[in-house]
Structures are given as structure tokens and as C-alpha cells.
Amino acid sequence: MAPEQRKLVTIVTESVIEIDLCEALTDLGASGYTVTNARGSGSRGIRNAGWSSNSNIRIEVVCDEPVATRIAEHLREHYYADFAMILFESDVRVLRPDKF
Amino acid sequence: MAPEQRKLVTIVTESVIEIDLCEALTDLGASGYTVTNARGSGSRGIRNAGWSSNSNIRIEVVCDEPVATRIAEHLREHYYADFAMILFESDVRVLRPDKF
Amino acid sequence: MAPEQRKLVTIVTESVIEIDLCEALTDLGASGYTVTNARGSGSRGIRNAGWSSNSNIRIEVVCDEPVATRIAEHLREHYYADFAMILFESDVRVLRPDKF
Amino acid sequence: MDPVIWFFALGIVAGALRSDLKLPPAIYDLLSMLLLLAIGLKGGVELARNPFDGLLVQVILVVAMGLVLPLLIFPAARTLGRLSRANAASVAAHYGSVSVATFAVGISYLGGRSIAYDSQLPLFLVLLEIPAIVVGILLARGLKEKTRWGRLAHEMFLGKSIVLLLGGLVIGWLAGPAGIVPLEPLFFDLFKGVLALFLLEMGLIAATEFRTLRQNALFLLAFGLLAPLPLAAIGALLGWSIGLNPGGTTLLAVLAGSGSYIAAPAAMRIAVPAANPSLPLAMSLGVTFPFNIFVGIPLYLAFAEWLHRL
Amino acid sequence: MDPVIWFFALGIVAGALRSDLKLPPAIYDLLSMLLLLAIGLKGGVELARNPFDGLLVQVILVVAMGLVLPLLIFPAARTLGRLSRANAASVAAHYGSVSVATFAVGISYLGGRSIAYDSQLPLFLVLLEIPAIVVGILLARGLKEKTRWGRLAHEMFLGKSIVLLLGGLVIGWLAGPAGIVPLEPLFFDLFKGVLALFLLEMGLIAATEFRTLRQNALFLLAFGLLAPLPLAAIGALLGWSIGLNPGGTTLLAVLAGSGSYIAAPAAMRIAVPAANPSLPLAMSLGVTFPFNIFVGIPLYLAFAEWLHRL
Amino acid sequence: MDPVIWFFALGIVAGALRSDLKLPPAIYDLLSMLLLLAIGLKGGVELARNPFDGLLVQVILVVAMGLVLPLLIFPAARTLGRLSRANAASVAAHYGSVSVATFAVGISYLGGRSIAYDSQLPLFLVLLEIPAIVVGILLARGLKEKTRWGRLAHEMFLGKSIVLLLGGLVIGWLAGPAGIVPLEPLFFDLFKGVLALFLLEMGLIAATEFRTLRQNALFLLAFGLLAPLPLAAIGALLGWSIGLNPGGTTLLAVLAGSGSYIAAPAAMRIAVPAANPSLPLAMSLGVTFPFNIFVGIPLYLAFAEWLHRL
Numbered sequence A, B, C: 001m002a003p004e005q006r007k008l009v010t011i012v013t014e015s016v017i018e019i020d021l022c023e024a025l026t027d028l029g030a031s032g033y034t035v036t037n038a039r040g041s042g043s044r045g046i047r048n049a050g051w052s053s054n055s056n057i058r059i060e061v062v063c064d065e066p067v068a069t070r071i072a073e074h075l076r077e078h079y080y081a082d083f084a085m086i087l088f089e090s091d092v093r094v095l096r097p098d099k100f
Numbered sequence D, E, F: 001m002d003p004v005i006w007f008f009a010l011g012i013v014a015g016a017l018r019s020d021l022k023l024p025p026a027i028y029d030l031l032s033m034l035l036l037l038a039i040g041l042k043g044g045v046e047l048a049r050n051p052f053d054g055l056l057v058q059v060i061l062v063v064a065m066g067l068v069l070p071l072l073i074f075p076a077a078r079t080l081g082r083l084s085r086a087n088a089a090s091v092a093a094h095y096g097s098v099s100v101a102t103f104a105v106g107i108s109y110l111g112g113r114s115i116a117y118d119s120q121l122p123l124f125l126v127l128l129e130i131p132a133i134v135v136g137i138l139l140a141r142g143l144k145e146k147t148r149w150g151r152l153a154h155e156m157f158l159g160k161s162i163v164l165l166l167g168g169l170v171i172g173w174l175a176g177p178a179g180i181v182p183l184e185p186l187f188f189d190l191f192k193g194v195l196a197l198f199l200l201e202m203g204l205i206a207a208t209e210f211r212t213l214r215q216n217a218l219f220l221l222a223f224g225l226l227a228p229l230p231l232a233a234i235g236a237l238l239g240w241s242i243g244l245n246p247g248g249t250t251l252l253a254v255l256a257g258s259g260s261y262i263a264a265p266a267a268m269r270i271a272v273p274a275a276n277p278s279l280p281l282a283m284s285l286g287v288t289f290p291f292n293i294f295v296g297i298p299l300y301l302a303f304a305e306w307l308h309r310l
């Protein structure tokens, strides 16, 4: 099995939307996702995870290009205006391409 | 010191194998690794970190190409069939290439 | 809005310098950063997060090339000699380039 | 003065001086779970001890208050504060709903002076949490179809605070005064200590939230300080007229005069994303909460006692 | 009914309704540490108070039971349940080993009726944890050289539960009834409250695990409900015949009739990766644990008392 | 022997055997907060009960001791241990400062024998935390402008331990013996149990730190074992000469003879990065702490009582 190219989409955003967002990712065609707790700072100020209203999550999705594009579109439409959020994408090689 | 190319191998898997896996990474030639707690969803269902049997870890290893290949081989042989696990690889530039 | 190239700088280091380091990142021109708790192993031994003196953080900064270079310079000068620390850089595409 | 309040003050001071003191999120969760369960259990045991009639009428009136309060707050926030529709609705939802921590300090205050309160109060706490949030969402969005009410109902009714309060109530009622004895060391004896630690963290958070009060600062400060009084007066009058004792009347005033900072922020963030989440939080946590625990609660008790002397 | 059990029911209900209620993992760890230490300390103090002879014979027989039980379970799981060799062995390991939480509920149940139990029971809890796991691994893998027994022994003998139970036993024994007094408020007075919180989380987990019971659902349900009875009967008979009192006999029945969900899952995951980890967990946590705390424990006590009247 | 110490031993053993036992960091934080607040509150209540004169002179002398101790330690570490300037200064800072856990064990030890101690001791604990660190930094860096003293002062004075100890002192003093009663179940009744859990974790950490003692191992071991004696003697002599009672004298000896492992490591890591952080930690946690709790404290008490019989 040769490694194959996929996209890694990383999202950092408010933890309050974790459930909604993860549901949306699955609906948009992602085969899975990984979430870690995070804190940080950005254009919407410092979010230092002292308590739940003020904590971030960091979500990673390995997927193919069309799904990555759909995710970016969806977030831009539904979340970008109102939520602390960043999104970036990079190229990765995966081992079991059938999984993603 | 010019930055130099290395591989970043990222593994997301069940936390129950952390000790074994980290030992194996060192044996396979990795100069180090970084672990964070995670939760997620994939082909083996939702792993939401409610308690230890059901939580994930996310491991990162910065290494050269041969080590990255050895790690992928090792995981494929020993863990892929039976454990919730994904692995992906990307290119990174490091500052102190002698370290990795 | 077309996606645009940026650098993702990832730093893994001792959690004791989190406050100083995050201040420095902002001063060096980063528009933000994301921090997660981590543990790991490297040239300075095992850091397994049992208690605060022995735990790591993992910091990510999305920024443009000059800022990435400045960050690398700053860390090399002020921290590399005395702290458990690694730094690596990769290419990412961002959605709202004006933010970074 | 009740010593638990000094812990809040300590938190405020440490936060204002930017100390690195910080409770881990897991501990914050543990403490709030213990408080919610303790309040519920206590209420349940009291219900088992003194069952009472006429609950249905009281319940209806209390829920009605929860629906009316945000309708009074919304226009005030909209006109006096010149807040956007979304922000005004969010403030209405927060202040129409209730603060568990303020209620806990109220219980602690009454306990310190051995003043009894009616056993149904924890139930009223549960009942008042949600209606104002629903009204707030309707005020912000109208009856647009897009609101995912199913998702929201789930978020609100199955949120941690309702589940633990209600669960505690039922378990306390099932166990009764005798059955609860083995659980008392954790849930009742430690109550004040747990509340003290919780208030320490609340102080740290309040100090941070207070700092975000920049735009509209004057209005927000004034609103946060003055709104509790008429709201609490409404609560006290309702309590008195439905026959609560002075302690119960005080606690209903506390509920009406306090602003939510757990259920409302989460629900509004999802249902009305355009509302600025830190605005009502800064007001309810940074201004109203300290006002209530230092000044408000004694005032409401005095008012309730005055009413009962009429 | 013991009120701590209602907390389990609350957890089940909240979990089934998919509430967002969730104990942070750190709190789960704290609660389980407190329970393990409390059980160990209590046993140690009792051992210091009533030293007894003939322990060696009892120990040998109890360990023998731990080795025999999985050998009885394995063929049943293999033939009746048509489970793969690995899965049947894993079920055997889980049910041959013991559940600390069920034991804690058993202690709490006996305590509520002031029924004494022999002081060596916590020691038996420690002794029964490991043998069945070893047998389960052998059943799955045979004596292949590839099993890293050193690594596994480390995992099992130095796992959290053994270290805390055994450590607590030794410290309790060293401290004795007088020395333990200053530690009683945390470890003994809070025991039931801590157990209540722990059971709340267990209920939440059980609700989730129960959902994964899909394939083989009927067999798994039947096995999870019916297996405890013969297993507990064996435990009770052994307890009675080695001279335990009715309380001790009940607890040995509880140990035999309960399934592990801490030590066994971790060890089997490492030693027999081919076994599906959620299958035995769903059975032991989702079916047998609730069965035992609601129905089994009272039954085992009745049986133990009947035996002692013979 | 005080049973809490066995928990430390259990931690050491489990750590040495590389058990996977580990307290979550959040629990470590909770336990240390509870200890710090309890010590502060206890001191504050005592201060309210027995106000005393002449505090200012005592305060000045105690701070002076905090400044002098590192000046004695530095040359010893530099010459006998052949440590680099940075490392020697770091050791001086750690041993000149104080260990809260050792102090807590000292309190527990005195409590077990009903020996009273002067109410100002918790205040001395606060006062002794910082001066030695400042001297240590000056010894390492001289008066270079580059030291960011503002940042460091913030780190030290607003660090968790000072804020909680001082905050507890003030709250205890404000509340007084009567006001503190409702807080006693959490902060005083659970004190020993919380200390036991904390020492369990300290044992686990000490076992790990001990392993890092490789280079210079002999000197470090010798220093860690022998340094406490003269340092504690200085503390005892000072305590005796400023008129402390035997219990107070013992605790001042404990403070002088113990090494910091919270405030000093954090401050030195930032101010003197060139110092190896695990060296003083391994000594203070891995050698001196166990020495003090097993051997030192009883010795210091004997010495203090001998002094008071003079």
C-alpha cells in the first residue's frame, strides 16, 4: 500500500460549538475527526480555558480535497462571522487511503 | 544554521497503548515524541474520553524519512488490525536538524 | 476569497515559560497562538506532566514568513540553550489571510 | 459577614492583580456538580419532610414570572443601553434566568442566621432557569423556522444544571431525611467549604470578565447594579403573595434579581450567535453577582421581612 | 433502597437521554482512588483489630476460585454465545475477575443494615483481581512465547487498583483503629458520598456501553443477566464453607458474580488485542453491574443468610 | 508514626516499581490549594484568637534569616559540591526558601501529640518563601540590568502559594473562631486525609526525581541529608530566642531545614535558566523531604524541647 495524499484541515474555535460542529463534519463527508482541548489568543481576545465559556477546542480532520472545500465553505457560512475561529489546511500522506 | 527538511508523523490512537507505543518509537530510532490527550470519532466509533478505556492520544514524532517509514511499518504490523488508529505524515522544517 | 499560503510554526517546550513566550510571540508580530497541554520525551529526558514543573506545552502560530523567521530567531537566542524545546515549521493554506 | 464571601473577594483581588492562581477546569466542574447536587438533595429531603398542597398554582406563577421578566428587561436594554436586538435579547435571557451561585450564597446566608426557607425553592430554581432563555431567543430571532428548537431543548433541558438539580431533588425526595444521612458528610457538611472554593474561582473569572466591560461601560455598570433591585422586588412580591415564608421570599427575590452565567450563555451562544457573549457575562458575573452577594441578599431579606410584617 | 443506587439510575437516565453531563476524567480518577484507598484502609484496620488464623488456607482456596471461574465461563461463552476464541477468553477474564464498584455497593448495602463482614474480604478482592486475567490470556493465546509476561505482570500487579487496595490495607493495618482516626473524615465519612458520585459516572458510562450491545445482543443480554447467579452461588458456597460470616459470604458472592471493568479491560487490550474490547465491557458494565446492584446483592445476602441457617 | 507518612512511603514504593499510579495534575492542584488555604485559615483564626505584640521585630528577624540562609548555603554548594555558579545559587534559593508540604507534615505531627504552636507560624511560612529566592537570583546573576524584576516580583508575590496562604490568613482572621465553623469540615476535618493523598503524589514524584540524581550523586545525597540539620538548628535557635513556644520553635526549624519545590523552581527557571532545574528538585524532594518527615521533624521537636528546658 503506497501512501497517498490527503488534506489535513485544522480548526481552532470555541468549545461551546463542539457537538454541532462535529455533527456537521460527519454530515459533510469526513470519515472522522480528532479533538483536543486548547487555549489561545487571536482577534477575539484571550481565551484561556479558565472555564467552559472561555475555552477552545482544536479539531483535525483528514479528508480528501472536496470534503476539505466543503468544510471550509460550511464554516465560512455558518460560523466565521460570529465565532472565534481559525481554519488552516495542509497536505499529508496517509497510510490507509481507503479510510479517509 | 539553515532549516532542514524532516518528516512529522502524527498518530491518533487508543490511550491504553501509550506506554508500549512510546517505547517502540524510541526503539525504532525516534529522538523524541510529543503526546496530547484527545477524543474523536472514526471507523471504530466515537471515543469521547469519558474514561480511560475510551480515550485517545495524539502522538507526534519529528524524524527523518527512514525512521518515519519504520514507524509506519511497525504500526501497520502490530496495531492496525486491532486498534483504533490513524497515522499521517507531512513535511516540516526543523531548526536544529542534529536533534532529530 | 482564495486560500493563501502561510507558515505554521509549532513549538513544544516547558510549560513554565508559557506566559513569557506567549507575550513574546505577540510582540514578534503573531496575530494569535493556540496552546495545548502535552507531555513527551526528547534530549532532555522524559517530561510526563505528573506535575507542573515537569509538563510541556505545544504552541502553534499561523503567521507569514518574516514573523516565522523572527520567532525562530528569538527562540534560538533566548531559550534554545537552556530549555527543553523543539520547533518546526510547515506550509499551510488559510482562509482569511487578512487575519494572520 | 458570611466568610464564604471573602473567598469571592480574594478571587477578585487575585484576578485583578493577574495572579497565576487558577482552578483547573476539572475542579470547577467538580465543585459546581457538588453544589447543584447538594441544593437539589436538600430541596428533595425538605419536600419529603413537608409535602405541601397548592404546588401547581405556585409553579405556574413562578414560570410565568420567568416568561415576563425578560420582556421587561428587553426594552430597557434596547432603549437605555442602545444595544442591538441580539444583544438586548441576550441580556434579557441572562437576567430573566437565574444564578445558581447566588442562590447558594443566599442559602448559606440564611443558614448562618438560622432562617428557614420553603422546601420548594430548589424546584423554583429549576423552573426559572429555562423560560427566560426561550423568550430571549424568540426576542432575538422571532419565530423563524431556522431555529433548531429540538437541538436547543436538548441543550437546555438536558444541560448539566437541570439534570443535577432535578436528579438531586428526586433522589433527596426518594431517600427522605433518614436515607440521606450517609450522604450528608459530602453533600451537606462540606457545602460551605465547597461554596467557598467555588466563589474563589468565580472571583477570578469575574475579575477577568470585568476587564472586558469597555464599550458601553457606563450603561453596563449601571444596568448591572440597578437591574437587580426592581427584578428582586418582583420576585419578593410574588413570593410573598404566593405565601412563601420570609426565607423563601428572600430566595425568590435572589432568583429574580440574579443573572445566569451557566445555562444562558451556552444556549444563547448557539441560538443567537450574533449576540456578543461577553457583554451579559461581564454584567452578570462582573457586576451583578458581586452586588448581590455583598449588598443585595441582606437587602432582599430585609425587604422580605418587612413585607411579612405588613 | 440504598440511596447511592439512585445516583447510578440518574446516570443511566442522563446518559440514555444523551445529556451533556460528564465527569471530567480527572474527577473519575480521584473518586476511584478514594474508593480503592477507603476499601483498603477499612480492611487493614479490621485486620489489625481482629487478627485471625487459617488465612493461608482461605487465600489458597480463593485464588483457586479465581483460576477456576474463567474455565467455567469460557466454554459457555464459546458454545452458547458462539464467540470467537479471543472474545470468549476475554469474557472469561472479565467475569472471572472482580468489580470494585460492585464490592463498594455491597459494603454500603451491608453497612446500611449493620451487617458485619469478615475483615479479610478486601484482601480477597485484591487476590481475585488477577488470576482470572492470566487464565483468560492463556485461553486466548495458549502458551505462545510471544506473550510478554513481564510487561503484563507489571501492568497487572502494579496497576492502580492493586497498588491502592494493597497500599491501603497495609497502611490501615499499620495505623490500626486509633491511628486511622484523623483519616476517617476523608476516607470513611465521605465514602458513601464519593460512591454516589462515582456511581453517577458509572451510570453515564453504562448507558453509553449499553448502546454498543448490538451484535449478539440477545446472548449478551442473557449472559450478562444470568451469569452472575451461578457465579455468585459458587462464591457464596466457598465463603460459607471456609467459615465466613453471612456478610463475608455475601461479599464473596458479590466478587464472584461481578465482572471487572478496570484491570481486565486494560490487560486484555494489551495481551489479546484481537478481542473486541467493548463486548465484555458492555456486558459487565451495561448489564451485570446494574443487575447486581439492583437485584443481585439483596439476593446474595438472602442466599448467604439461608446458608448460615442450615 | 503519623499514618500520613505511610502514604508518602506508598508513593515512593509505587514510583520506584514504576507503577502506573498517577494523580491527575488537576487533583494535585486541588490538593495543594486545599492545604495552602487550610494552613492559612488555621493561622488566621489563631491570630484572631491570640493577638500578640512584638510581631514587627519577629517579622524582621525571620525575613533576615531568609536572606542569610542562602548566603550560607551558596559557598558550601560551590566549594564542596563543585557546582557551577548558577547551580549553586539555585540550590541556595531552594534551601533558603521553604517547603509547604514539610510544614503541613510538621503541623500534623504536632497535632498528633497535642503540642500547640504559635499562631504567627503560617505568616512566617509566607515571609520565608521569597527572600531566599531573591538572594539566589542575585547570587547567580549579580545586579545585571537584564533581570526583569517586575516580571519576577509578579511571579513570586502573586504565585499561587503566597496568594492562598495570605488570603487564607486574612479570611481566617476576619472570620475568627466562630465564623470559621461552617468551613471546618472541608478545610480542617479533611486536612489529614488531603495531606495523605498529597503525600502519596509527592512520593510518586520523589521517586522519579530521585532517579535523576546521577551526576554528583554522592554530594547531592550527602548535602540533601546533612544540610537540613544545621539549617534547622539555626531556625530553632532563632525561634527560641524570639520567644516562640516549643511547637513554634519546631516549625521554624522545619521551615529553615526544608527546601522549596513550588515557588523556587518556577522562579529560578525563569530568572536563572542556566541552572539545571532537576538538581535542586531531586535533592529537596528526593532526599531532604523524606529525611525531614521520617527523621527530621521528631529530631527538631526534641531539640526545641531541649532548648526550652534550658
Ligand SMILES: Nc1ncnc2c1ncn2[C@@H]1O[C@H](COP(=O)(O)O)[C@@H](O)[C@H]1O
Pocket: A012, A013, A038, A039, A040, A041, A042, A043, A044, A045, A046, A047, A056, A083, A084, A085, A086, C030, C031, C032, C033, C034, C035, C060, C061, C062, C063, C100
Ligand atoms: N495566528 C494564529 N495562530 C495560531 N492560532 C491562532 C491564531 N489566531 C487565532 N488563533 C486561535 O484561534 C482562536 C480564535 O481566533 P480568533 O477568532 O482570531 O479570536 C484563538 O483563541 C486562538 O486559539
Ligand SMILES: Nc1ncnc2c1ncn2[C@@H]1O[C@H](COP(=O)(O)O)[C@@H](O)[C@H]1O
Pocket: A030, A031, A032, A033, A034, A035, A060, A061, A062, A063, A100, B012, B013, B038, B039, B040, B041, B042, B043, B044, B045, B046, B047, B056, B083, B084, B085, B086
Ligand atoms: N478522518 C479523520 N480525521 C481525523 N481524525 C480521525 C479520522 N479518522 C479517525 N480519526 C481519529 O483516529 C481515531 C481512531 O480512528 P479509527 O481507527 O478510524 O476509529 C479516532 O477516534 C479519531 O480520533
Ligand SMILES: Nc1ncnc2c1ncn2[C@@H]1O[C@H](COP(=O)(O)O)[C@@H](O)[C@H]1O
Pocket: B030, B031, B032, B033, B034, B035, B060, B061, B062, B063, B100, C012, C013, C038, C039, C040, C041, C042, C043, C044, C045, C046, C047, C056, C083, C084, C085, C086
Ligand atoms: N523528535 C521529536 N518528535 C516530537 N517531539 C519531540 C521530539 N524531540 C523532542 N520533542 C518534544 O519536545 C520536548 C523538548 O525536547 P528536548 O529539548 O529534546 O528535551 C520533549 O519533551 C518532547 O515533548
Ligand code: NA
Pocket: D094, D095, D096, D097, D098, D099, D231, D255, D256, D257, D258, D259, D260
Ligand atoms: Na434573574
Ligand code: NA
Pocket: E094, E095, E096, E097, E098, E099, E231, E255, E256, E257, E258, E259, E260
Ligand atoms: Na467475578
Ligand code: NA
Pocket: F094, F095, F096, F097, F098, F099, F231, F255, F256, F257, F258, F259, F260
Ligand atoms: Na529552608
